[in-house]
Amino acid sequence: MKKFFTKVLLAFVAIISFSVVSFHETDAHAASFTSVYQTAKNYLGTPYVYGATGPTSFDCSGFTSYVYKKAAKVTLPRTAQAQYNKYDHVSAKTAEKGDLVFFGASKLSISHVGMYIGNGKMIDAQNRGVVIEKINAPWWNAVGYAHVTDLD
Template structure:
């Protein structure tokens, strides 16, 4: 049986396979948290000018160094080491190793701590939280330029875009731990 091919020489079976791989990859990159909302009481807080990032350039650099050390480390629920991280375990380790700061262990404890930040005022080092399956259960560290680092359930320690397909509609709030 002869397969029909397009102008590039691909047959329909190959196109279907490539499209399927792309769709599955996009879904898999999602990670561990539905609608975008501000934390209670934050709707009336105006964003301030983003000058703290310029005041503390070493903070992001230190966090990037920790990220580079652990990039690709697999996801492991409850994990806090190079054997595997969950999202809050990676944040805990990044803050301890990169900034010498102790943070709460779990995402829910982190949500109850720190200072709420208006979405227009998120700076490198702030924690960003995402809603998955109806509750806030995923977090990462904002690194500037629309990027955050985190431990994804599907690919481990990675960086992602805040406006990426999976994350954009799931962002719920940011918190700062100074």
């Protein structure tokens, strides 16, 4: 009888645990581009500091990581190169609002990341702080885009 109650208790704990995990996974995908973008816009003008992860200063990948964690509960890798390496790449033509856009000398030398916001623009943290700017600026060499998560 004791074994039976132990098995029932363990089954109950397992069901509750799976429910909690499923809820958190669903919750991460329930974020909208509007909420992610609004979170990012809240930091416009925040200063750039190399290695900073927010919220009072950011570097580029610290900014994208912070925004996705806060607004969508998605944890991104720490560096721009690691973010580029982790996610599925998409073309500029198929990039969606909220996708990441990467810059550098090549796919093996990513030095900057921003978040695509549509109409050829991104929001990013760079030497002027957090700004909205064109992706095709003369000082950037766009290497590619990556899709982090589906946004509503």
